[in-house]
Amino acid sequence: MKNSVRTGLLTCTIILLAACTQKPAARQVPIRLSLGYIPNIQFAPIYVAVEKGYFSAAGVEVELAYMDENQAASLVGANDLQFAVISGEQVLLARAQGLPIVYVAAWYQQYPVSVIARSNGGITTLGDLRGKTIGLPGLYGANYIGLRALLHAGGLSESDVTLDSIGYTQAAALTAGRDQAVSVYTANEPVQLRAQGIDLVEFRVADYVQMASNGLITNETTIAGDPVLVRGMVAALLHGLSDTIADPEAAYQISLSYVENLAQADPVVQKQVLATSIDLWKTERLGESNPAAWENMQSVLLKMDLLVQPLDLSKAFSNDFLP
Numbered sequence: 222m223k224n225s226v227r228t229g230l231l232t233c234t235i236i237l238l239a240a241c242t243q244k245p246a247a248r249q250v251p252i253r254l255s256l257g258y259i260p261n262i263q264f265a266p267i268y269v270a271v272e273k274g275y276f277s278a279a280g281v282e283v284e285l286a287y288m289d290e291n292q293a294a295s296l297v298g299a300n301d302l303q304f305a306v307i308s309g310e311q312v313l314l315a316r317a318q319g320l321p322i323v324y325v326a327a328w329y330q331q332y333p334v335s336v337i338a339r340s341n342g343g344i345t346t347l348g349d350l351r352g353k354t355i356g357l358p359g360l361y362g363a364n365y366i367g368l369r370a371l372l373h374a375g376g377l378s379e380s381d382v383t384l385d386s387i388g389y390t391q392a393a394a395l396t397a398g399r400d401q402a403v404s405v406y407t408a409n410e411p412v413q414l415r416a417q418g419i420d421l422v423e424f425r426v427a428d429y430v431q432m433a434s435n436g437l438i439t440n441e442t443t444i445a446g447d448p449v450l451v452r453g454m455v456a457a458l459l460h461g462l463s464d465t466i467a468d469p470e471a472a473y474q475i476s477l478s479y480v481e482n483l484a485q486a487d488p489v490v491q492k493q494v495l496a497t498s499i500d501l502w503k504t505e506r507l508g509e510s511n512p513a514a515w516e517n518m519q520s521v522l523l524k525m526d527l528l529v530q531p532l533d534l535s536k537a538f539s540n541d542f543l544p
Contacts, residue, residue: 249282250450255293255305256285260480262491263408263498265472266328267306268479270461279453285479290362294438298322303443304454309433309518310366310527312537317528321441324538326455326508328462329434331427331501334367337411338402339395340420347375347424354383356391356400363434367426368404370521374429408497416490427501431511432518433538434501448542455542459508466499510538 256264267285270276276283286302293305294312298320312324336355338344344353350372357364372378387394391403392410396419405411411423426432437458439451465472473492477483483491515534522528 248280249277250280250447251282251284252276252304252450252454253284253286253302254454255288255296255302255307257287257306258289259287260285262473262476262480262483262495264479265469265476265495265498266458266461266465266502268461268476269464269472270457272475272478273461273464275457275460276454279457280450281453281457283457294320294322297438297440300440300442303450304437304439306435307438308363308366308435309515310363310522312433312438313515313519313522313532314527316532316537322438323441323444323536324433324436324438324510325444325451325542326437326458327434327504327510328436328458328508329501330504330511331407331425332363332367332370332430332432332434333407333498333501334363334404334426335407335411336368336371336402336404336424337395337414338422340422342401342422344402344422347371347377347429350375350402351377351381353401354385354399355402355404356385356387356394357404358389358391359386360384364404364406366432366521366525369525370426370430370432371424373521373524407501408494412490412493412497416487416493430517430521431514432521433510433514436508436510444539452542452544455508456544459544462502462507465495466503469495469499506543508543509540 256267271283290307290311293302293307294315296302297305298315306328309324312322315322344350355368357368359365369379372382385400391405392414394400395403407425411421414421437455444451469492473495512534515538519528519531519534523531
């Protein structure tokens with residue numbers, strides 16, 4: 222028994238030493254990794270993985286790119302990009318158009334969209350949204366999908382509310398009284414508005430339904446031609462994610478070099494944005510996709526008529542590349 226314990230401890234020590242002494246792999250494949258629209262503290266795990274050499278250790282020379290999710294999905298589907306971080310609904314919508322993209326690592330375990338209203342606005346339940354004007358960037362993307370999921374959970378349809386396409390100005394629209402409620406990212410506008418002393422009612426999608434959210438995608442060509450590369454990308458992302466969850470302060474300091482104007486922003490607010498994001502990332506096994514979340518996502522898209530028929534979900538995501 223003692224020998225078994227010693228062997229286990231030795232194995233753990235070797236693993237920890239290997240993790241702490243990241244050395245670039247012999248081959249370095251140049252990869253452009255598409256993230257969201259602009260640099261943000263919420264991409265801290267990627268910045269940590271770059272800074273600590275986790276991508277280099279996996280044989281990847283990574284270049285970060287920022288673009289719209291739709292554009293990233295199209296480029297990955299055409300193999301003009303090999304990897305991107307996009308939301309689950311974009312994966313299914315792209316595959317419905319014949320784009321062979323595959324989701325290979327779940328980053329967010331909870332769908333990161335909320336609908337918020339001012340506490341004094343008479344909205345206390347989802348049903349109270351009936352007849353209200355709700356602001357959102359437009360009739361696309363996670364804000365729209367999440368809003369529709371919440372309306373359904375409250376027994377409402379899109380025809381029961383008025384949707385106001387306002388771009389990314391939800392916070393201003395709510396505070397100015399233009400809209401009675403707005404669809405936002407859970408870790409962004411609610412944190413910013415509460416920091417201004419504004420009391421909010423918040424309905425989180427994740428409190429009502431589990432849906433496939435943001436994660437790492439690649440394409441079937443890359444999976445077939447270089448599965449080692451895919452496995453390395455997943456491992457690097459999850460290593461950075463694990464480090465960020467374990468030490469948010471260190472991740473914040475690293476992010477200062479990657480996010481323009483982060484040093485000039487309110488550190489208390491930005492650290493709370495990161496802390497709220499971490500709550501959306503945590504799970505027992507980082508990177509794992511829950512098949513039920515994909516079923517739920519597909520169900521929402523079918524009800525919205527964004528999908529005309531069910532897809533083969535086994536081809537849309539994979540847990541095969543997790544460490």
